[in-house]
Amino acid sequence: MGAIVNITTKSGTNQFHGGAFYFGRNDALNATDYFNNLNKIKKDKLRRNDFGYDIGGPIKKDKLFFFFSEEWNANFVALPCANVPTVGGKGRRFF
DSSP, rough: OOOOOOOOOOOSSSSSEEEEEEEEEEESSSOOOOOOOHHOOOOOOOEEEEEEEEEHHHHHHHTTEEEEEEEEEEEEOOOOOOOOOHHHHTTOOOO
């Protein structure tokens, strides 16, 4: 298991600044795998939406500043199907 750490620093300013962002991923824009095409298997559904905003500005001129940021994620991932072994397979009789 791993982690991603993102640290950003901004110097203070005597003006208010802000921004908004959106990153989207949709299965409609993804190519279908070669082997899925060969076996006529449909693509898995995958939709990821990351969006948020940030704002910063002065509290006391040239002395004290603030910065605030917020982010949200909305995901939809289709669960793949699983193969269930037969009774013979459970008993390690494969032929």
